[in-house]
Amino acid sequence: MAPIELTRFSQIYSLLHSRWPQFILRALILAGFMFTILSGLWGSQVGSHNFATIFVWIAWWSALKLFFIPIGGRTWCSICPLPLLGEWLQNRGILRSRDAQCLHGKSWPRAWRNAWIPVVSFLLVGWFGVIILTSPRTTAFVLLGLFVLATLLGLIYERRAFCRYICPVGGFSGLYTRLAPPAIRVSNTTLCTIHIEKTCYNVCPWGQYPLALKTSGNCGLCMECLRACPYQNISLSLRPWGIELSSPPKMRVDEVFLALVMLTTAGVDAAIFLGPWGALKSATYTVGSPGWWIFATAFLLLVLGIVPAFYALTTWIAQRIRKGGLSPKSSFTYYGPILLPLGLMAWIAFTLAFASTKLSYLLPVLSDPLGWGWNLLGLTNHISTGQTPLLSSALQTLILAGGAMIATKTARELSRSLYESIPCSYSLLHLPG
């Protein structure tokens, strides 16, 4: 299946080229974001009655996991409110792109140009997730903290340093976006080689050069390149889902670790939020108690020890069977792409189970966003206990099975192309034998 080039349609092209549609969306979301923080700080502190907790952790989270990431890739990043203020300050203006007059921040330290900070932020989410999820005030503080951090980093460092190297959501999207259809590409590559100004690279808030884009992982779909290119040479296409898996770009150790951490967290969160184990729930909720410490240690051990060790061993054995001759470290990264469909499908299944019973909270909270007993829409008392519809359970099973299938297929193809990718080490291994 060939990719569909969306920008071929002139209406779509001009919609993306104009700054206004994106700006209006961004402004609306920024306003909603501010309201979320305010309602988290001053609204009712009962999680299920506050706009902040319900909208962030049920509505936004489900939209992110079920729509934005699997279908739209990093589309969320193009309208995300967190880096907005920082970016506007950086560009010295709202409807502007990076240019000569913009703030010239420092470049991000080399040592941190990797996924280790998102790995750590994901560990924190694992440790304190239950508190963040259920307490409106904590939710508000987390959002506010991220917003301030993103703004400060926007002032100190160049481009979207926060998005690329710190944001936990960014770490998340950056990995799974590789499976999603949207892709910014260059239409005519020779045109790019003679265009020495490289306007698209200069304006890109993510520091990407469209001509060199092999993966969509770090492209925030902001469309700045499309606006800047004087030759209309940038296109937005929809690729078949998961096509990057057939010739996956190499993953680094930190990226594989992030993928492992996320896969494990999906399982742990499912046990906490969907399982019947009361002791686990109270342990995760009472931060600082002995029970919590046991949970935190066990979680750390699982996430950084047991699961990576198991994965490392399996991948090493897998390449040994094919006589691949990879070192433990290279087999660890070589098979990394398997974790992408596995992790994404696990999160989708978890989110489906999590959200399907909690959707009934959305309308009452719109009707009474601060939990102050308002009744704006007459729906305040409509919270039902909710139940898992049979359809949703069947769907979860199908999605998990689908994930296993795609992962297995990827593993098989990776194993098969072992020889092509490392001809030298392969023959070297066989010399002594």
Added chain:
Amino acid sequence: MKYIPVMVQRLASSRRSVYLIFISAAAIILGIPVPPPAISATERYIRVEASMYRFSPEQIFVSPGERVTIELVATDVKHGLYLDDYGLSLEAEPGQPARETFVATRPGVYRLRCSVPCGNLHPFMLGKLQIGPNLALLRGSLLGAMAIIIALFPRSAPQMSRQKHFPNGTD
């Protein structure tokens, strides 16, 4: 009629049909009815203690056909108990237990949920009631195994035989 083997071969070789086979097999695994289990017409009494944020016992196992009486005892604040699918619903204040009886006619795994907002973790206050064997888990594992086997099945060879039948690509 001579086209049938050709069609079968094409079916087995094309990518789309692999998904088709997968989906129909999945439907069979997920939907195939199993013979109803032996009914035991015994009485069961189960006392469920509810406290922030757990039911105790956390998991309840009963046999199909049993007449189950659930007594809900709240030990700290007011809690509720709602049994998915059976629609059984109880509310109990501390010191005022509530009880209700139902007949476990439909085997399966059901969730117990607290139905009275009792604190921040209330939406996640869950228990489990299992009637008969856990078929859903069995079906799910079968499906997963099938998915993996299908993915392991090489699909490149039949592509060549397809060329033989349609030398000019006149599909």
